[in-house]
Amino acid sequence: MRLKNVRGANDIVINSPYYIDSKTVPKGNYKQIFNNNNPIQIEIGTGKGNFIIQKAIKNPDINYIGIEKYASVLMRAIQKLDNDEIPNLKIMMFDANDINEVFASEIDTIYLNFSDPWPKKRHAHRRLTNYLFLDKYKQIFIKENHIVMKTDNRHLFEYSLKSFVDNDFKIVDISLDLYNDDIKDNIPTEYETKFHNKGNPIYMVEVKK
Amino acid sequence: MRLKNVRGANDIVINSPYYIDSKTVPKGNYKQIFNNNNPIQIEIGTGKGNFIIQKAIKNPDINYIGIEKYASVLMRAIQKLDNDEIPNLKIMMFDANDINEVFASEIDTIYLNFSDPWPKKRHAHRRLTNYLFLDKYKQIFIKENHIVMKTDNRHLFEYSLKSFVDNDFKIVDISLDLYNDDIKDNIPTEYETKFHNKGNPIYMVEVKK
Numbered sequence: 001m002r003l004k005n006v007r008g009a010n011d012i013v014i015n016s017p018y019y020i021d022s023k024t025v026p027k028g029n030y031k032q033i034f035n036n037n038n039p040i041q042i043e044i045g046t047g048k049g050n051f052i053i054q055k056a057i058k059n060p061d062i063n064y065i066g067i068e069k070y071a072s073v074l075m076r077a078i079q080k081l082d083n084d085e086i087p088n089l090k091i092m093m094f095d096a097n098d099i100n101e102v103f104a105s106e107i108d109t110i111y112l113n114f115s116d117p118w119p120k121k122r123h124a125h126r127r128l129t130n131y132l133f134l135d136k137y138k139q140i141f142i143k144e145n146h147i148v149m150k151t152d153n154r155h156l157f158e159y160s161l162k163s164f165v166d167n168d169f170k171i172v173d174i175s176l177d178l179y180n181d182d183i184k185d186n187i188p189t190e191y192e193t194k195f196h197n198k199g200n201p202i203y204m205v206e207v208k209k
Numbered sequence: 210m211r212l213k214n215v216r217g218a219n220d221i222v223i224n225s226p227y228y229i230d231s232k233t234v235p236k237g238n239y240k241q242i243f244n245n246n247n248p249i250q251i252e253i254g255t256g257k258g259n260f261i262i263q264k265a266i267k268n269p270d271i272n273y274i275g276i277e278k279y280a281s282v283l284m285r286a287i288q289k290l291d292n293d294e295i296p297n298l299k300i301m302m303f304d305a306n307d308i309n310e311v312f313a314s315e316i317d318t319i320y321l322n323f324s325d326p327w328p329k330k331r332h333a334h335r336r337l338t339n340y341l342f343l344d345k346y347k348q349i350f351i352k353e354n355h356i357v358m359k360t361d362n363r364h365l366f367e368y369s370l371k372s373f374v375d376n377d378f379k380i381v382d383i384s385l386d387l388y389n390d391d392i393k394d395n396i397p398t399e400y401e402t403k404f405h406n407k408g409n410p411i412y413m414v415e416v417k418k
Contacts, residue, residue: 154385162380171371176363
């Protein structure tokens with residue numbers, strides 16, 4: 001990624017009315033930015049934003065925060081929002097490693113959609129379902145730990161199932177071929193649509209503890 | 210299945226030197242039929258026998274028992290054994306529902322290969338990974354509960370993962386596409402070879418508790 005691109009994108013993101021700077025909200029206080037007590041659900045790795053935007057539009061009684069590390073990608077989500085007014089949607093920009101520095105005991109559900117698989121074993125600790133992340137997530141849930149994951153990456157999915165179970169999650173729902181199930185409520189990410197169209201099976205698991 | 214067929218098959222099975230009648234061995238005493246203290250591993254639903262026969266040939270220090278309900282199928286396994294002498298292999302014929310009437314605290318590993326998926330919800334209790342079966346298996350393991358399952362049936366696999374996890378098993382190993390992994394030690398069943406050749410992914414999971 002070239003710095004020039006990032007610099008332009010950064011301005012677009014931080015000037016958006018949807019953008020929240022984590023420095024401006026003390027952790028544990030995110031319901032104040034929505035001015036209500038509705039549950040707060042977050043997507044870590046929001047990318048170009050289709051999932052979180054559609055979720056917010058379809059579920060006005062739930063608050064959504066899309067989190068993405070890279071301005072160059074997040075810019076695309078922001079641009080989609082130009083002509084909409086979605087009061088239950090916010091966008092944030094930070095590294096998932098800082099998730100428990102930003103939130104505290106206030107999140108209802110985490111969505112992990114098509115996360116980076118980090119295929120090399122020595123990078124396993126970077127996978128968003130590694131126990132190091134699960135331990136951080138634990139600190140931000142308001143009640144139950146509740147994670148919904150989708151991916152087309154078989155090895156990431158196998159790894160994640162093992163990791164969830166090792167960390168005492170139960171499986172609420174699972175599909176090894178989402179598009180051959182009844183998925184009337186499924187909201188695809190941009191990446192998901194592309195890979196489903198290539199014929200790849202899409203894996204989904206919902207876990208709780 | 211026609212009675213005539215079953216009657217003929219039954220004779221072939223019970224006259225085989227590999228056949229053990231569960232009535233002749235008190236439960237908890239199966240190591241005596243092998244005359245050694247090697248671990249005893251069983252396959253429930255042995256079918257035509259390729260898996261358990263090859264397992265026994267490749268692992269002379271482990272004892273194997275293939276269990277099958279239907280003589281008409283088991284006959285095929287017996288016929289494969291005609292010219293071999295495999296001291297660490299036995300064949301039994303009974304319904305999996307009786308598993309804890311036959312064995313007690315003596316089994317090292319259970320293999321479930323391409324079990325009947327019983328797709329209808331009202332038949333879920335017949336699936337060999339239903340909690341009713343897991344509770345029976347618990348009584349026959351000598352130490353850890355250790356189950357290795359393969360199937361090409363996605364819904365059975367999804368159901369089984371959920372059931373294992375609900376019953377506090379951990380995932381030791383998992384593959385959602387066994388033939389695209391390193392499977393040098395894999396022994397296919399007759400059914401597995403057929404369905405793999407059709408292009409179906411073969412699912413595998415090894416669980417312990």
